[in-house]
Amino acid sequence: MIRIVIIGSGNVAQHLIKAFDKKNTVEVIQVFARNNNAIRSIFDTTKITHSYTTILEAELYIIAVSDNAIMEVASKIPFQNKLIVHTSGSVCMDDLGDTKRRGVFYPLQTFSKSKEVNFKEVPICIEAQNEADYQLLETVAKSISDTFFRINSKQRKALHVSAVFVSNFVNYLYQIGHTICNENNIPFEILQPLIQETAQKIKTLSPIEAQTGPAIRRDTQTVNAHLAFLTDENQKDIYKLLTKSIIDHGKKL
Numbered sequence: 001m002i003r004i005v006i007i008g009s010g011n012v013a014q015h016l017i018k019a020f021d022k023k024n025t026v027e028v029i030q031v032f033a034r035n036n037n038a039i040r041s042i043f044d045t046t047k048i049t050h051s052y053t054t055i056l057e058a059e060l061y062i063i064a065v066s067d068n069a070i071m072e073v074a075s076k077i078p079f080q081n082k083l084i085v086h087t088s089g090s091v092c093m094d095d096l097g098d099t100k101r102r103g104v105f106y107p108l109q110t111f112s113k114s115k116e117v118n119f120k121e122v123p124i125c126i127e128a129q130n131e132a133d134y135q136l137l138e139t140v141a142k143s144i145s146d147t148f149f150r151i152n153s154k155q156r157k158a159l160h161v162s163a164v165f166v167s168n169f170v171n172y173l174y175q176i177g178h179t180i181c182n183e184n185n186i187p188f189e190i191l192q193p194l195i196q197e198t199a200q201k202i203k204t205l206s207p208i209e210a211q212t213g214p215a216i217r218r219d220t221q222t223v224n225a226h227l228a229f230l231t232d233e234n235q236k237d238i239y240k241l242l243t244k245s246i247i248d249h250g251k252k253l
């Protein structure tokens with residue numbers, strides 16, 4: 001049994017605690033939480049601590065705190081020669097300090113406390129300072145997910161930038177669509193099948209093959225009509241920039 005201590009009680013910590021629950025190969029023996037209110041309903045309160053001096057010995061310490069706090073938290077774990085990993089997409093493994101046994105356990109998904117996630121489908125990006133620790137992290141990843149990848153810090157940075165484009169930016173575009181629907185008394189749900197099909201389609205087509213719309217068709221009259229319709233300058237700028245990018249870099253007709 002691999003004993004794990006999780007540090008943090010936010011989105012990722014909570015999803016990990018639930019995912020590790022009742023697994024044969026791993027056990028979360030303790031959670032460090034500054035504020036235990038956040039997790040008392042999902043984890044045995046007698047196993048929650050808010051003091052670094054009472055942190056238990058374990059095979060693995062998973063730091064699931066805000067990116068800015070990772071370095072500080074890592075330096076406070078009171079054990080030498082223990083494997084310490086963080087869960088961030090953008091922080092280098094070496095930012096964990098000069099501890100010999102360091103690594104990364106980055107679950108590539110968007111996590112919110114209030115939304116359940118099927119962890120079996122979450123790709124876990126693993127990196128470790130040495131091969132034995134990589135193998136341990138692989139065992140831990142396998143206990144909760146069907147997919148894991150060996151990704152180094154440089155690749156993870158690139159992956160995180162890609163993730164911002166395909167998730168955070170796309171979600172912001174949903175927000176613009178939502179606003180425009182609201183302003184015109186149209187229920188946003190009408191767009192749901194289109195949103196679903198757009199996401200489904202790139203499972204079988206590359207994004208460049210899947211691109212449709214006035215920009216890729218060079219339908220300039222439609223583009224100009226859309227620009228004339230938009231009154232918000234920010235929306236206009238985004239529309240122009242994306243249209244230009246699709247025309248300049250998209251599939252050549």
Ligand SMILES: NC(=O)c1ccc[n+]([C@@H]2O[C@H](COP(=O)([O-])OP(=O)(O)OC[C@H]3O[C@@H](n4cnc5c(N)ncnc54)[C@H](OP(=O)(O)O)[C@@H]3O)[C@@H](O)[C@H]2O)c1
Nearest residue numbers: 008009010011012034035064065066067069087088110111
């Ligand atoms: N959310 C996602 O979709 C997602 C996906 C993949 C990876 N990640 C990565 O996972 C990590 C955690 O993200 P999250 O979304 O779970 O964050 P979050 O919900 O904002 O939670 C952050 C946690 O960090 C704790 N914390 C902050 N500063 C601390 C400090 N100085 N000492 C001790 N604890 C501290 C907070 O404690 P308090 O509650 O007391 O403030 C809270 O428990 C980040 O590295 C993030 O990049 C996030």
